[in-house]
Every structure is written in structure tokens, then in C-alpha cells.
Amino acid sequence: MTIDLYYWPSIQGRGEFVRLALEDAGVDYDDVARRPAADGGGVAAIQRYLAGNKPGALPLAPPFVVDGAHVVAQVAAILDHLAPRLGLVPDDAAARTRALQLQLTIADVAAEAHDTHHPIAVSLYYAQQRDEAKRRARHFIDERIPKFLGHFEQVLARSGGAWSLGDDFSYVDLSLFQLMSGLDYAFPRALTAFAPKIPRLRDLHARVAERPRLAAYLASPRRLPWTTHDLFRHYPELDAQP
């Protein structure tokens, strides 16, 4: 079974949460838009779905996956759909619900991290909202990072196992890895200062990075570098002052 992933070809973005699951599971997947346009790839491949020219559920935005007859958009819905087959969630309803709940909170942090550099409008450049971004980023660092990461630290403390759902590794652990990677890139000073408060989360991040298939992926050209065109962005003026 090949899963077709559709996501902007030049950034990690929200698509990376799906890529990590596919890579860690070692399944055959096609990152369609990263193929040349002449080979059916490129952004045009995404646009055909967004324009409604394809059957199945209509995606509003990438990432989405095409899995046989199913078109599934929204990261948390994609992971909920794929994870049982990928072996990345325990196969019972209660565990799947807990995973979904945690993934949605990770998505909330990611959206807030995005809005630190785009607090006014996604249609404007960062430079057109830099003053507001500085204000929002200060609150994000002082209030939201402690709230959210403190929550995940508690979840790990209560899980009863090595991973966020307990003994079973899941896509939630991959997503927590990605969240921490993005925050480390965007806000290195703030994350360094906060690290002593989240030892379990820091340890989880390190252990996920050592998983063989994930380590191979992270070292490969398939893992795109972070840039200031991405969901998480490093602008020194938005990071905490020492």
C-alpha cells in the first residue's frame, strides 16, 4: 500500500508531523509535491485537489493524504486515520482518543507559535507585523510555553511508562519531538532557559531522535532544513532576552 502525501515541497510545516509518522513506521509513501512537476509533482499536484477537481473529501489546505479512495486533511485527522495501520497507536478506542486529544493540544501550540510571527494576518509579510509579533512572542514565551510544555511534562510524569501514552510508543511522541524541534529552532534562548523545568520532555525528545528509522530520516536530504518561511521561525528579536 502506497500512501500519497501532499504538502508544500519546501518546508517542514504541518506536513512534517505526518512525514515523521510515515518515516518512523518505514512504510512506502510518496511525497507527491516534492517530485518534479514534469513527473506529476510540484505545487500543481496539490492545487488540483484544493480546486475540487478530484473525487473524495475536499481538503481546504495541505497537508492531506490520498489513501486509496480516501482523501484526508487536517494533521490530527490524518494521524488518527493512519496510525493504527502504522503501528503508531495502541489498537483500542480509549488510547486512540487520548492520542487524538494530545495531538490536538500539540496542534494548538504549533498554531500559537506560528502566530508569534504572524499575529495580524497570514497574507502580510512578517516585516509588516513585526511590532505586534514582538508583543505576542513575549507573551508566548512568558505564559504559553510554560503552560503547554508544563502540561506535556505532567502528561509524561503520569503516563506510567516511557512514552506519552504509557508503555506504547505512538505518533504523539513523534509529534512532541517535532514540536520541541520547532521550538528549539525558533526560540533557542527561551527553550534553553526553560529546559530544567521539563526534564521528561527533553529526555523524550532525545530518545525519539535515536530511533533508527527516524535518525536515518533526520540525517537524510528528505528532512528539510528550518527556514524563516516555515511554521516555526527563528527571528532573534522574538526570542527571549538573556
Added chain:
Amino acid sequence: MTIDLYYWPSIQGRGEFVRLALEDAGVDYDDVARRPAADGGGVAAIQRYLAGNKPGALPLAPPFVVDGAHVVAQVAAILDHLAPRLGLVPDDAAARTRALQLQLTIADVAAEAHDTHHPIAVSLYYAQQRDEAKRRARHFIDERIPKFLGHFEQVLARSGGAWSLGDDFSYVDLSLFQLMSGLDYAFPRALTAFAPKIPRLRDLHARVAERPRLAAYLASPRRLPWTTHDLFRHYPELDAQP
């Protein structure tokens, strides 16, 4: 089976998406925090869970439901968990995934509507971020409302039935009703101007409001009035100018 809902007792907020499902299904539920504190209710009942003093999954914020041994937070996860039992989603995996995807997009709009009045920080008063709010609201009205509501209009056009998933009524229709209700309250001028572009969505909103149990709920004191302490807020200066 009684389901315990925990949500701030004085606003519709995100909890209302869950309340509508419980009310439309006609099930017995306990809106715990709306009971007096002396009777085990009030905000203190919520805080006991947020503080980690209860077993089960740790909620970061309300709404959450306690359903036997399960504690489930995050609106989309709550609805995905409850809907099969409430008869509010078709009983197959593909339909549940489509419902989840749509609910997540509804949640995205709701979060953006919230950020029109709080673009900088939830910890600040509206008056402390009014200038930024005016800027963000203009983009929300001009760009985001057309994008999101246009998407839902297309979803209805493609569904092949009277409701967003086709012939089967689902919690997604209730959530679309709630989204439109909130936007109508917050941005009456903008929504009136945009109405001709979304006839199916306007019609869906009217049809949902006529469902007998929902109509009874909306006319009851259980349906809280909108205020400027809620997720959706009406500030005339943020609404579109005529």
C-alpha cells in the same frame, strides 16, 4: 449513562459545541460547573481536574467530559468519542474521519475568530490590544471568512445529501450551526454582506435550528446569551463597515 460535562459556567465558548451534541441527542448529561459550588459544581469542580487531582487523562483546559473511566478533553476529540453513541456520526471509520476533519476546520475558524479580539495575548484585556484587534479583524473579514465559509459551502455542494456528510445528519452540522451563530453575533454586518455567497450554509443553519430538541434547547435558559466575555464577541469597531 450520564455524561459529565465540565465547562466554564457563564459562557457558550468551546463547550457549546459539546452541549449542542448532547442536547440534540437528548441524552442525560450533567453540566457540572453550572451546578452550585455547594452541590459539587462551580469552577472548583473544573479546577480539581486541571490540578491533576483526579485519575484519567489530564485535561489542559475545559471543555472536557468524564464518561465512566474516561476523561476526554479537546472539543474534536470529545465529539469523536461521543458521537457514535449519540447517533451523531455514521458508524464507519471513513465517515468518522471526514467528520473529524471538518470539525477541526471549524475549530480553526473559531480560534481565528477568538484571535480577532485577542491577537496579542489571552492574558491581556481586549482594551489593551484593540488597535491590533482592528487590524486582525479586517483581515479576518476580508480574507478568512470568505476562505473558510466558502470551503464549507463547497463541502455542502459536494456532499450528495442534505447535510455536510451526505444523507446522515451529524455533529458537524451542529457545529456548523454554532459557528454561524457565533459569527452572526460577532460580525453581523460582515455576515449579512457575505450571505449571498453561502446559500447552502445559511439554509443548513436554519434547518438545524428547527430540529425539535435543538429548538427547545435554544429557547431554554440552558442556552446562555452571547456576551463580550465569550469565544465570539461583538465589538462594533471590529465588524465590517457598511
